[in-house]
Each structure stands twice: as structure tokens, then as C-alpha cells.
Amino acid sequence: MEFIFHYPSFVTILDFIGTFAFAISGIRLASAKRFDWFGAYVVGLATAIGGGTIRDVLLDVTPAWMLDPMYLICTAMAMFFVILFGRYVIRLNNTFFIFDTIGLALFTVVGFSKAYDLGYPFWVAIIMGSITGAAGGVIRDIFINEIPLIFRKEIYAMACAIGGLIYWFCLVAGLESHWSQVIGGMSVFIVRILAVRYQITLPILKGEETEEKE
Amino acid sequence: MEFIFHYPSFVTILDFIGTFAFAISGIRLASAKRFDWFGAYVVGLATAIGGGTIRDVLLDVTPAWMLDPMYLICTAMAMFFVILFGRYVIRLNNTFFIFDTIGLALFTVVGFSKAYDLGYPFWVAIIMGSITGAAGGVIRDIFINEIPLIFRKEIYAMACAIGGLIYWFCLVAGLESHWSQVIGGMSVFIVRILAVRYQITLPILKGEETEEKE
Amino acid sequence: MEFIFHYPSFVTILDFIGTFAFAISGIRLASAKRFDWFGAYVVGLATAIGGGTIRDVLLDVTPAWMLDPMYLICTAMAMFFVILFGRYVIRLNNTFFIFDTIGLALFTVVGFSKAYDLGYPFWVAIIMGSITGAAGGVIRDIFINEIPLIFRKEIYAMACAIGGLIYWFCLVAGLESHWSQVIGGMSVFIVRILAVRYQITLPILKGEETEEKE
Numbered sequence: 014m015e016f017i018f019h020y021p022s023f024v025t026i027l028d029f030i031g032t033f034a035f036a037i038s039g040i041r042l043a044s045a046k047r048f049d050w051f052g053a054y055v056v057g058l059a060t061a062i063g064g065g066t067i068r069d070v071l072l073d074v075t076p077a078w079m080l081d082p083m084y085l086i087c088t089a090m091a092m093f094f095v096i097l098f099g100r101y102v103i104r105l106n107n108t109f110f111i112f113d114t115i116g117l118a119l120f121t122v123v124g125f126s127k128a129y130d131l132g133y134p135f136w137v138a139i140i141m142g143s144i145t146g147a148a149g150g151v152i153r154d155i156f157i158n159e160i161p162l163i164f165r166k167e168i169y170a171m172a173c174a175i176g177g178l179i180y181w182f183c184l185v186a187g188l189e190s191h192w193s194q195v196i197g198g199m200s201v202f203i204v205r206i207l208a209v210r211y212q213i214t215l216p217i218l219k220g221e222e223t224e225e226k227e
Numbered sequence: 228m229e230f231i232f233h234y235p236s237f238v239t240i241l242d243f244i245g246t247f248a249f250a251i252s253g254i255r256l257a258s259a260k261r262f263d264w265f266g267a268y269v270v271g272l273a274t275a276i277g278g279g280t281i282r283d284v285l286l287d288v289t290p291a292w293m294l295d296p297m298y299l300i301c302t303a304m305a306m307f308f309v310i311l312f313g314r315y316v317i318r319l320n321n322t323f324f325i326f327d328t329i330g331l332a333l334f335t336v337v338g339f340s341k342a343y344d345l346g347y348p349f350w351v352a353i354i355m356g357s358i359t360g361a362a363g364g365v366i367r368d369i370f371i372n373e374i375p376l377i378f379r380k381e382i383y384a385m386a387c388a389i390g391g392l393i394y395w396f397c398l399v400a401g402l403e404s405h406w407s408q409v410i411g412g413m414s415v416f417i418v419r420i421l422a423v424r425y426q427i428t429l430p431i432l433k434g435e436e437t438e439e440k441e
Numbered sequence: 442m443e444f445i446f447h448y449p450s451f452v453t454i455l456d457f458i459g460t461f462a463f464a465i466s467g468i469r470l471a472s473a474k475r476f477d478w479f480g481a482y483v484v485g486l487a488t489a490i491g492g493g494t495i496r497d498v499l500l501d502v503t504p505a506w507m508l509d510p511m512y513l514i515c516t517a518m519a520m521f522f523v524i525l526f527g528r529y530v531i532r533l534n535n536t537f538f539i540f541d542t543i544g545l546a547l548f549t550v551v552g553f554s555k556a557y558d559l560g561y562p563f564w565v566a567i568i569m570g571s572i573t574g575a576a577g578g579v580i581r582d583i584f585i586n587e588i589p590l591i592f593r594k595e596i597y598a599m600a601c602a603i604g605g606l607i608y609w610f611c612l613v614a615g616l617e618s619h620w621s622q623v624i625g626g627m628s629v630f631i632v633r634i635l636a637v638r639y640q641i642t643l644p645i646l647k648g649e650e651t652e653e654k655e
Contacts, residue, residue, distance in 0.1 A: 043378065048431070
């Protein structure tokens with residue numbers, strides 16, 4: 014009973030941290046484009062819940078934020094945080110990077126589990142994990158009229174895919190669901206941290222260099 | 228019987244006016260970007276039905292335009308109108324502003340009611356009202372590759388949210404559903420008109436001004 | 442039995458060709474924008490499955506790619522093809538144009554049939570055919586931050602709409618479903634080939650030329 018109470022609350026805290034960090038990332042980029050408060054809130058919200066919403070629409074279940082006002086409230090808190098401490102937010106860049114990566118790891122695990130538990134094959138679950146983690150950032154970049162960052166820079170969505178694959182390996186190897194989640198999530202976290210620390214990037218696709226000459 | 232007949236037809240007329248005005252707004256912006264007729268039609272249609280479609284996908288019901296060809300026909304009429312009277316359309320700017328605001332008010336009420344009647348809590352209904360009213364314009368701006376206007380200028384989606392909140396207050400206060408709709412819709416209309424008339428805007432978020440120096 | 446076996450496999454081959462050609466088109470444009478491998482794969486995948494996914498979400502059925510890994514594998518093959526033969530891909534432009542047009546024709550027929558078989562009226566089926574054929578390219582262009590090509594150039598989605606209309610005429614005229622599909626698909630193919638060959642375009646909408654003076 015004790016455990017049942019503590020376990021969800023731990024996940025809820027992680028979910029809150031991830032949502033907060035994702036919302037901050039959207040609000041910061043919106044403020045750099047001189048959006049008004051409403052626009053910044055919408056971009057923050059879309060960054061935080063966009064991936065999960067696309068996943069839930071594809072899985073044909075009700076989007077999580079329509080069942081729990083936590084996501085809206087958490088985004089509002091991120092908004093007030095940026096309004097109050099805007100000029101200090103940049104100095105906290107490393108802190109937010111850790112939060113953002115925790116969010117990425119957790120969102121990936123949530124997305125994978127949700128699809129897998131509905132009976133979809135592992136490759137659908139991996140894609141759903143990656144969509145949950147990374148699609149919010151794509152929507153954010155479309156809203157601020159930039160080429161989505163994840164297509165050009167850093168191991169980001171790839172970390173979700175790798176973590177999802179490891180999660181699945183754990184399940185296939187017979188590990189308990191709970192431990193598979195922890196290991197899958199840790200994998201996302203570690204892959205992302207290592208990639209940024211050692212500036213590991215994927216190769217640029219250069220098949221079309223001649224096109225620019227045309 | 229008389230009343231039952233007249234009431235839907237009045238809403239249908241308002242719905243037609245709103246769809247027409249929203250379609251015109253999409254077609255005009257598409258023509259400024261030199262889209263061809265087909266492109267302009269698609270942008271007009273997306274502006275008119277985009278918000279309602281996102282709402283219906285999230286609520287997991289069949290999008291309204293798939294059940295009634297009125298929206299396609301109305302957009303085609305808007306298209307012919309712009310083709311025939313293009314150079315006079317600008318002079319009618321104030322007329323279209325009124326139509327567009329009527330559309331915004333009506334779409335907000337329709338979106339709120341649809342979610343609320345399905346049993347969703349009031350904050351989901353307010354968001355669905357705002358999506359119905361404002362998301363079509365966001366899709367329009369993404370299609371023409373501009374930063375969505377509503378994130379940067381004017382009280383627009385905010386008017387939907389305020390109107391939705393007032394609508395809900397009316398329901399909580401025990402007002403009849405019909406009157407709550409009228410008051411909610413009027414609120415959207417008045418907030419938007421006042422905001423434009425007195426150039427009321429939300430503050431710009433300036434948390435990140437130092438980022439540009441980097 | 443023989444026939445039952447051969448017919449689906451023929452459609453499967455066409456579906457594979459269409460998916461491959463659509464994926465190539467996304468990957469090529471992503472590489473011109475210097476996306477990394479992951480980004481290029483995602484853009485290729487979105488181009489290939491985006492239209493069908495929007496259609497299936499609107500029709501409230503499970504997206505095809507979530508039931509069959511063929512689309513992911515086919516996109517991966519397109520990816521390796523561009524990585525290995527990138528500099529030769531341009532010389533194959535005409536070959537890809539044919540493949541792309543076959544894909545367009547097939548996707549249109551699949552989209553129309555799926556909606557029509559679910560009991561939707563013909564105009565919904567025509568739109569679903571056009572979305573299946575053309576929406577993937579719109580998503581691709583949004584991802585690479587360009588104004589969607591189909592809104593400005595060439596008879597593309599129009600070919601889907603015309604083919605869908607002819608498909609429906611055949612059904613109304615009492616033709617067998619199988620032959621209606623063939624004729625509808627051929628119509629898309631022919632309209633597109635003729636439009637490109639004779640540079641037939643739709644008129645540009647010029648209702649708003651004065652706006653730029655403001």
C-alpha cells in the first residue's frame with residue numbers, strides 16, 4: 014500500500030518535471046520571437062503535450078491532458094517562472110538541460126508502455142515513445158517558423174529510439190516491466206548526455222549537394 | 228415547432244457566415260502569396276474547417292465537414308467571390324472584420340458546447356472552444372509559411388477563452404443552456420471588438436532578450 | 442485462387458513503389474537542407490505515410506503503417522539508396538517522376554476506396570483520396586520550412602481530385618469496383634503526366650495584388 018502510494022507519486026513528480034522543462038523550452042523560444050503572453054503559453058503547452066497528443070490520437074485514446082489539468086497548470090507555472098526570472102533562466106541552462114533530458118527519458122518510457130500495453134508490436138511502441146519525446150519540439154519549431162531542430166542537430170529523437178529498443182530487449186529478455194522501464198529510461202538519458210558531452214552527431218545527408226548548383 | 232424550425236436555421240446562417248468569413252481570410256492571404264486557385268481553395272478550407280477538425284479528432288467524433296458538404300460549398304463560394312470581386316474585397320475590410328468576429332464567437336460556442344455535452348470538464352470545453360475558433364488561422368499561417376498571427380498580435384484566441392469562461396459561469400449560475408450560449412458568444416464578440424477598437428494587446432514576453440546577444 | 446494471390450501482390454508492389462518514390466522525394470529535399478540521417482529518414486517517412494495517416498485519423502481507423510512494418514522498411518531502403526547513390530539520383534529524375542506519379546495514382550485510389558467502403562459520400566471519398574496522395578508532400582514542405590509546393594505549382598492534388606471524380610463516375614455508371622479503380626488511377630496518372638508535359642497550370646489567384654502596396 015505504502016509502495017503503491019509512493020510509486021505513482023514518484024512518476025508524477027518526474028512527469029511534472031518533464032512537462033515543466035518542455036514548457037520552459039517552448040516559452041523561451043517563443044519569447045525570443047517576441048510572442049505575446051498568450052502565444053508563449055500556447056507554444057509552451059504545445060511543446061509539453063504535443064507529442065503525447067499525437068501519440069494518443071494515433072492510438073485512438075483520449076489525450077492525457079484532457080483527463081488531468083496538471084499539464085495546463087504546470088505550463089502556467091513555467092510561464093510565471095519565465096516572466097519572473099526570465100533573465101536568470103539562461104544561467105540555469107545546464108539545469109534545464111538535465112530536466113529536459115529527464116523529461117525526454119520519461120516521456121519515451123510512457124509512450125512506449127502505452128502503445129505496448131495496447132498490444133502493438135515493438136516497432137510501433139518505439140515510434141510512439143519517440144513521438145512522445147520528440148514531436149512536441151517539432152510542433153514548437155513549426156509554430157515559431159523554424160526548421161525543426163531535431164532534424165539537424167544532436168542525438169535527440171535517436172536517443173528515444175535507442176532507449177525504446179533497449180526497453181524492448183529487456184522485456185524480451187524476461188525482465189520485469191518495472192525494471193525494463195527504468196533501464197529504458199536510463200538509456201535515453203545516458204545516450205543524450207553522452208551525445209551532447211562528446212558532441213556525437215549523426216552524419217549529414219549529402220546525396221543532393223549538386224542540387225544547389227542548379 | 229415554428230421555433231424549433233427557426234432556431235437551427237438561424238445558427239446555420241451564422242455558421243455559414245462564419246465559415247464564409249474564415250474562408251475569405253485564408254483565400255486572401257493565399258492570394259497575397261501567389262498561390263494558384265487550388266492552393267487558395269485548400270488554404271481557405273483549412274482556415275474554415277481546421278479548428279473544428281482538430282477539435283473533433285481530439286474528441287474522437289467524426290469531423291463536421293465529413294457529414295455535411297456545406298463547408299466545402301461555402302468555401303467554393305468564398306473562392307468565386309474573391310476571384311470576381313478581388314479588388315473590392317479590401318474596401319470591405321471592416322465588413323469582413325465583423326463577419327470574422329461573428330464566426331469566431333459562433334465557432335467558440337459550438338466548440339465549447341460539443342466538448343461540454345460529451346461530458347468533458349469546463350477547462351477542456353474552454354480549450355475546445357478556443358481551438359475551434361483559433362486553430363484554423365494557425366493552420367492557415369503555417370501553410371503560407373508565416374509565424375501564426377494569433378501568437379503575436381491582438382486579443383484573438385484570448386477572446387475565445389474569455390467567452391468560454393463566461394459561458395461556463397452562466398451554466399454554473401444555473402442559466403439555461405441557450406442563454407449561456409448567447410452570452411458566451413456575445414462575450415467573445417465584445418472582447419474582440421473592444422480589443423481591436425482600443426488596441427488592447429497582451430504584453431510581449433521579454434524573458435529572453437539576452438539570448439539575441441549570444 | 443491464382444488470381445486472388447496475384448492481385449494483392451500486384452497492389453503490394455505498386456504500394457511499395459509509391460512509398461519508395463514518396464520517401465525518396467522527402468529524403469532528397471531534406472538532404473538539400475543538410476538534415477542529418479535521422480532527420481532525413483523522418484522527413485522521408487512523413488512524406489510516404491503522412492497523407493495516409495491523416496486520412497486514417499479522420500476516418501477513425503488505425504493508420505496503415507501501425508499494422509505493417511513495410512512502410513518503415515521501404516523508407517529505410519530509400520534512405521540507403523540515397524546514401525549510396527546520392528549523386529546519381531538526380532540523373533534519374535524522370536524515372537522518379539514516373540514512380541512518384543504511380544504512387545500518387547495508387548494512393549489516391551486507396552484513399553478513395555477506404556473512405557467509400559466505410560460508407561462516406563463521394564465528396565468525402567474524393568477528399569480522402571486527395572489527402573492520401575498529396576498531404577504527405579505538404580507535411581514534408583512544412584518540415585523543411587517551405588511553402589507547400591502543391592499550393593503553387595503544377596496540377597498535383599488536382600489530379601487526385603479529378604481521378605477521384607472519374608472513379609466515382611465509373612462506380613455510378615455501374616462499372617465493377619476493380620475496373621473503376623483502374624480507370625480512376627489511370628486518370629490521376631494521365632492528368633499529371635499531361636499537365637507536366639504541356640506545362641498546364643491553374644491560374645494564380647490575383648485578388649489581392651493591391652495588398653502588397655499597403
